[in-house]
Amino acid sequence: MTGTDPTPDTPTLFDRALLADPHAGYARLREACPVARTTTPDGAPVWVVTRYEDVRAALTDRRLSLNKQTSTSTGKHGASMPPSLDAHLLNMDPPDHTRLRRLVAPAFTARSVGRLRPAIQQRTDELLDRFQDGSADVMTALATPLALAVICDVLGIAEEDRRDFRTWTDTLRSPAADAAPTSRRALHDLHGFLVELIAGKRDHPGDDLLTQMITAREDGDQLSEPELVALSFLLLFAGYDNSANLVGNTVLALLTHHETLRSLRSGALGVGRVVDEVMRWNSPSMLASRRFAREDTHIGGVRITAGERIWMSLASANRDPQQFSNPDQFDVDRPEGGHLGFGHGIHYCLGSALARMETEIATEALVRRFPSLRLAHPEETFEWCDSFQNRGPLKLPVIW
Template structure:
């Protein structure tokens, strides 16, 4: 059996492939890619939800790859983050960052998000094609997370470039090099903040304690890199995918133009319809686990296809339709269980504010190219556009 997710058409539209696989079995073995290991791919909603919250599926990648040969040279701060850990270590680290992403904390950031959004839109040219990804979806969350962490404005272009290489290049050597650039930068930033303390999130993590236990230097660097990268990559794809989905559904975008107060309640359906994460990060079985009638032996990698689960007809009637009246809060786009994305409130606030400004300022915005000409990032982990060319002004 060949892996159908390796088909070039999969990047353009993965949902027919997911539907075909799910119709055969919601959990099935897929062959290894180049240099990889055979894995079990989950495409059913119930099975995905169970897997994301099952303690027998570990995220401790260091334990899984211990003693195994690898040609990869990812920096440990990128390879072994909070996302790649299990309790009690994960519980301890997550506790230290959760307060930065509470509803109250995000509310305080909303005026800054609005100012950045409008400043970016002010730069859009008149009567010219604009790339929503490059001019809004990328810089907005980069500026927000850098502001939150305390990254100097002069360093933000480098951070943006390294993060793009980490997620979008598809070239292992480029990805590995970017991981070292980010980790080295974070190491230097932490040292600088120790000598000149401030009140940004990174400063608070430097002095944070969990009881009598201060974060180690390795933990600080890893946590800083994770927040820096994950804090904007998901939001970039979320915003780009949401804009495209609305442009492809004229009645729904018109509805939000006329009733912008409904944008906030529409975000979960937009997340369900085309999530920013296509496949959840790595997990493996610590013992034999049965999911969807399939027994997965111990020690096997498990990939949870978020995009497939979010369109499972067993859970969502007419799943391939965008329906802003749908109650979609149970989507899995931010994960589920103890690893659910801690930054979800911030991501939703950024996209809500950006969509409101975009639809208010450009009521006639439309795609500049046919949908089939759009290009997508060449990775199975994230689901995001490389470019989204639009014409903001009337024809």
């Protein structure tokens, strides 16, 4: 598409049809209107970028900001996070982002998160021990409780505090339209909990990533109290939802691609290659964090005005036929790399090593523990989470 004027609004883009079959919807958009102007589910105007080349370039374009202060648009409902939980990496540009990422990054290296492997394996085995009677729901019995357990282990949350913690997180993940008052209370309680948790870690350091973030220093600099609270909150939600959905998406991909599953079980295929292709083919992150144009700019030949909101569709970019051959096919042997499932550039997912390791452990343990594992209802259409941002099955019933 060429020209200098914005495309007409597409108010029905984020509708039930796109939610039910996002890959088909984005395929149509890539072809007909690769940079489209529409509205978010809460009514805010937004540009949606769908082609791989444009998305990858936009993810590193310094003319696009993550800072909300550069925005000229708001949603109809005016929903926003309290400032005390909002000052994190996904709302920051350099140099603030550079400073925080430099302080936090050592806690998320492959070597650092590798120390969690025995604990994640133990958590997985304990959950699988509860699988009985030849049937289970992978999401409720494995993916979700494992993701919560791992994130609580990462933050060093004591077992006796995890019931309240899960109640708050489940409340905040609710898509219900009338959930705002309950969500505000949950945010207040969770904020207080995180403040107390960090204070406790200062007095009694533990062997966890939160303690590493508290003690991280470079050239005399360290994270402030508000930064630690906001980063802990980000880690919670980025790690919880995405990790659970990645486990679910990976198991579902294997159970619907039997030759790949056989190769994994025989040892001819490493589980890491499976997870990598799932991140391209059915990533739990459908959209990159929203950006705002710092100045009037062009993406894909379309003019975008300073302050306007932009969403880059990772799901669409990862199935762009201009970048990937047979993009709708799940193929662990595909020759092309470069998927954007974990993002690209300075905002590449900080927790990618942890998410990969957690998914690899859970998936491999599940398929090896139950050699006859299969879908309980292979002929039925799956119901997906009610979100344009995240992708994962609500339920994944299996039998063996």
